[in-house]
Amino acid sequence: MKCAIITIGDEILIGQVVDTNAVWISQQLNNLGIRVEEMVTISDHPVQISNTLDRYLGLYQLLIMTGGLGPTRDDLTKQTLSDYFETRLVTHPEVLENITRFFKERGRTMIDSNIRQADVPESCRVLMNNHGTAPGMWFERKGTILISLPGVPYEMEGLMKDHVLPEMQRRVTVPHIVHKTIMTQGVPESYLAAMLRDWEASLPECVKLAYLPRPGIVRLRLTVVDKCAADAEQLLEVIIGKLLVIIPKHIFGFDDIRLEESLGNLLREKGMTLSTAESCTGGNIAHLITSVPGSSFYYTGSVIAYENRIKTEVLNVDQSIIDSRGVVSREVVEQMAKGVKELFGTDASISTSGIAGPDGGTKEKPVGTTWICVAYGQRNYSGKYQFGGSRERIIEQATYTAMQLMRRLILDLL
Amino acid sequence: MKCAIITIGDEILIGQVVDTNAVWISQQLNNLGIRVEEMVTISDHPVQISNTLDRYLGLYQLLIMTGGLGPTRDDLTKQTLSDYFETRLVTHPEVLENITRFFKERGRTMIDSNIRQADVPESCRVLMNNHGTAPGMWFERKGTILISLPGVPYEMEGLMKDHVLPEMQRRVTVPHIVHKTIMTQGVPESYLAAMLRDWEASLPECVKLAYLPRPGIVRLRLTVVDKCAADAEQLLEVIIGKLLVIIPKHIFGFDDIRLEESLGNLLREKGMTLSTAESCTGGNIAHLITSVPGSSFYYTGSVIAYENRIKTEVLNVDQSIIDSRGVVSREVVEQMAKGVKELFGTDASISTSGIAGPDGGTKEKPVGTTWICVAYGQRNYSGKYQFGGSRERIIEQATYTAMQLMRRLILDLL
Numbered sequence: 009m010k011c012a013i014i015t016i017g018d019e020i021l022i023g024q025v026v027d028t029n030a031v032w033i034s035q036q037l038n039n040l041g042i043r044v045e046e047m048v049t050i051s052d053h054p055v056q057i058s059n060t061l062d063r064y065l066g067l068y069q070l071l072i073m074t075g076g077l078g079p080t081r082d083d084l085t086k087q088t089l090s091d092y093f094e095t096r097l098v099t100h101p102e103v104l105e106n107i108t109r110f111f112k113e114r115g116r117t118m119i120d121s122n123i124r125q126a127d128v129p130e131s132c133r134v135l136m137n138n139h140g141t142a143p144g145m146w147f148e149r150k151g152t153i154l155i156s157l158p159g160v161p162y163e164m165e166g167l168m169k170d171h172v173l174p175e176m177q178r179r180v181t182v183p184h185i186v187h188k189t190i191m192t193q194g195v196p197e198s199y200l201a202a203m204l205r206d207w208e209a210s211l212p213e214c215v216k217l218a219y220l221p222r223p224g225i226v227r228l229r230l231t232v233v234d235k236c237a238a239d240a241e242q243l244l245e246v247i248i249g250k251l252l253v254i255i256p257k258h259i260f261g262f263d264d265i266r267l268e269e270s271l272g273n274l275l276r277e278k279g280m281t282l283s284t285a286e287s288c289t290g291g292n293i294a295h296l297i298t299s300v301p302g303s304s305f306y307y308t309g310s311v312i313a314y315e316n317r318i319k320t321e322v323l324n325v326d327q328s329i330i331d332s333r334g335v336v337s338r339e340v341v342e343q344m345a346k347g348v349k350e351l352f353g354t355d356a357s358i359s360t361s362g363i364a365g366p367d368g369g370t371k372e373k374p375v376g377t378t379w380i381c382v383a384y385g386q387r388n389y390s391g392k393y394q395f396g397g398s399r400e401r402i403i404e405q406a407t408y409t410a411m412q413l414m415r416r417l418i419l420d421l422l
Numbered sequence: 423m424k425c426a427i428i429t430i431g432d433e434i435l436i437g438q439v440v441d442t443n444a445v446w447i448s449q450q451l452n453n454l455g456i457r458v459e460e461m462v463t464i465s466d467h468p469v470q471i472s473n474t475l476d477r478y479l480g481l482y483q484l485l486i487m488t489g490g491l492g493p494t495r496d497d498l499t500k501q502t503l504s505d506y507f508e509t510r511l512v513t514h515p516e517v518l519e520n521i522t523r524f525f526k527e528r529g530r531t532m533i534d535s536n537i538r539q540a541d542v543p544e545s546c547r548v549l550m551n552n553h554g555t556a557p558g559m560w561f562e563r564k565g566t567i568l569i570s571l572p573g574v575p576y577e578m579e580g581l582m583k584d585h586v587l588p589e590m591q592r593r594v595t596v597p598h599i600v601h602k603t604i605m606t607q608g609v610p611e612s613y614l615a616a617m618l619r620d621w622e623a624s625l626p627e628c629v630k631l632a633y634l635p636r637p638g639i640v641r642l643r644l645t646v647v648d649k650c651a652a653d654a655e656q657l658l659e660v661i662i663g664k665l666l667v668i669i670p671k672h673i674f675g676f677d678d679i680r681l682e683e684s685l686g687n688l689l690r691e692k693g694m695t696l697s698t699a700e701s702c703t704g705g706n707i708a709h710l711i712t713s714v715p716g717s718s719f720y721y722t723g724s725v726i727a728y729e730n731r732i733k734t735e736v737l738n739v740d741q742s743i744i745d746s747r748g749v750v751s752r753e754v755v756e757q758m759a760k761g762v763k764e765l766f767g768t769d770a771s772i773s774t775s776g777i778a779g780p781d782g783g784t785k786e787k788p789v790g791t792t793w794i795c796v797a798y799g800q801r802n803y804s805g806k807y808q809f810g811g812s813r814e815r816i817i818e819q820a821t822y823t824a825m826q827l828m829r830r831l832i833l834d835l836l
Contacts, residue, residue: 020461022448023448024445024603024678026442026445028440031438031439033437034437036437037437038436048463050460052632121616141612189438198533199530199533218432221574286705286708290709291700291705291709291711292709293705294704294708294726295704295708297704298726299704299817301779301780308729308731309726309729311724311736312705313723314712314722315723317722322723322765366715396528403712
């Protein structure tokens with residue numbers, strides 16, 4: 009089954025919103041073996057919507073369209089679909105009931121525009137929205153299934169999970185493409201490619217490798233195409249086994265696991281607790297660690313010591329050390345890690361101090377200079393890193409490097 | 423000038439990467455009055471790249487293509503463009519020099535794949551990359567400018583800023599479309615629409631309004647189209663003046679300013695300092711505040727008190743209050759805000775305590791229940807909020823609500 013995703017929204021074309029919906033949808037479909045051949049974004053305008061339907065109906069077996077179903081006046085998709093399929097909008101009692109319940113549960117008053125969301129094209133199959141007020145719509149024409157969903161990500165995701173994905177799973181046969189992603193941290197793309205040259209050259213013809221870099225992290229995606237799909241899982245196991253021998257320090261997991269999840273799993277396994285003392289990363293380590301459900305089992309908390317005074321007064325860093333070595337130094341991060349570990353009574357701790365920029369750099373310590381310390385029991389490791397790019401990129405790289413160092417210290421892989 | 427953006431990358435079609443490049447590009451072009459009519463994502467495959475060029479060359483005046491120019495074996499775009507335009511790859515001495523310098527500055531060794539990045543199609547105009555190793559390429563065929571850029575966001579952005587945008591600005595005339603975005607926090611989309619119904623109905627025909635919601639924030643985008651473009655700026659000023667009277671509490675700025683920036687600007691203006699004590703938001707408030715350059719002028723730091731023990735031991739919250747009221751309560755957030763304000767010696771403070779989920783909810787305090795306190799001098803405000811959705815969404819909404827409440831307390835707009 010081949011698919012295209014149509015995203016409707018001027019806000020995307022003028023660059024006000026990033027289209028995360030198309031990515032999420034393609035991910036889900038891919039897991040079912042449904043290949044997304046094209047993603048297209050168009051304006052929230054009846055003519056453009058109709059033209060796009062003209063172009064794609066009959067061409068793909070599945071069209072998923074998101075956006076344009078909100079309660080406000082600027083959303084025109086529902087009326088356009090109704091006109092295009094030569095039907096009319098009628099009030100759907102079950103949808104109206106659902107909307108009414110939705111508002112009652114939240115103790116809010118229902119207004120006209122909310123009620124109008126219960127109007128749907130008469131000829132479509134309605135998909136009940138358990139996460140919001142706009143229903144999904146399912147049409148079948150010219151051998152194409154067209155599904156229209158609201159653009160609000162969690163509503164779209166809810167409708168996909170509740171209705172679209174289960175039904176698609178029933179309709180498609182076993183997937184013919186197998187993917188496996190290996191998550192690495194600490195080596196830039198071109199270096200990694202050089203380290204892996206022989207391994208890459210030894211890959212069988214039916215296995216495709218892609219390098220997917222992002223700040224601080226490179227993902228290696230292995231794809232097995234049809235030819236050898238029967239034993240694909242086993243083939244990948246052997247290939248990955250070889251990789252684990254070449255770069256054991258740099259792999260933190262598989263299949264898009266997040267580094268903070270991988271670190272969390274390790275802490276949980278070992279029954280350890282962790283605290284952090286962040287300066288340049290400004291809470292980003294804490295934020296990522298606590299974004300993982302259940303992180304309160306192993307994560308105690310953090311002192312974000314943004315001002316130097318907090319480093320000395322709360323974390324017990326010596327003022328004399330700051331004066332002599334500078335606040336971005338080995339001694340300071342070591343004292344920060346020790347200070348927070350003692351203050352919070354944890355088994356392990358992470359600390360950072362650096363120059364995130366754009367200002368504050370010197371010749372000796374340019375923007376991007378970052379000291380990181382990780383401590384566990386009586387052992388600690390501290391290191392100086394030179395990160396590049398914007399403030400945001402420097403913070404991200406420092407965050408991932410620090411979490412990976414913590415993992416490596418615990419696993420004795422430094 | 424009409425434009426389409428072509429993104430190349432299997433990683434996007436299978437849902438491993440979000441295409442932020444297309445959004446950034448369209449934003450920049452829109453500022454120049456160049457309208458992006460279509461965005462399309464295709465596979466990193468020679469046939470699909472050629473087919474897409476066949477379809478778009480001559481149709482749009484400008485085509486911007488990103489992706490497929492990395493140093494690793496899986497990137498095929500450069501060779502495909504060379505073949506498509508019936509030319510050949512030749513080593514470009516200036517690019518080679520640039521790559522050599524790039525590696526020298528970072529103290530890294532250049533490897534074969536890096537050197538090959540200096541090969542470019544003979545017939546193209548080369549755009550020097552000052553932020554990485556892959557050069558950009560500029561072709562003109564059939565009345566279309568085709569620009570190929572690397573997919574790594576900061577390299578693509580660098581090439582756009584250094585070469586593409588300045589040249590496009592010279593080529594286009596004055597923009598015919600004027601946008602203004604009003605940033606609001608604290609009112610869901612449908613309620614906001616109801617509050618603004620009369621104002622919306624009074625908008626002249628040539629002004630288009632769009633509601634752009636995201637967790638905790640709704641953006642109102644006003645667009646003035648050609649007809650009355652001459653006095654567009656003045657017209658928007660009058661329209662926004664009326665809006666400011668209707669929802670003064672909820673507007674925190676214009677034109678995509680971030681709430682954390684708006685709060686930072688206010689603190690800086692007032693010469694105030696801020697600290698935070700976060701439980702359920704887990705460092706996200708600190709992270710956003712410190713993502714703003716220069717935030718060290720007003721932001722002192724944070725205690726992420728994830729475990730209850732940290733609330734009592736570090737922030738001086740009474741254990742008896744936690745026992746009697748529960749950790750998610752008015753009394754606890756008030757003591758947390760007071761505790762961090764005193765510990766860090768700041769003028770103002772923010773605290774949060776809630777149930778981010780997915781576990782930990784009860785009948786009285788379901789997942790999403792969040793107490794927030796903001797304190798400034800002798801005044802404080804605390805309130806209970808019920809947020810919905812995933813853990814991520816609850817954290818986001820709590821974060822934005824807290825920052826907006828801090829602004830409102832300082833501005834006496836509660």
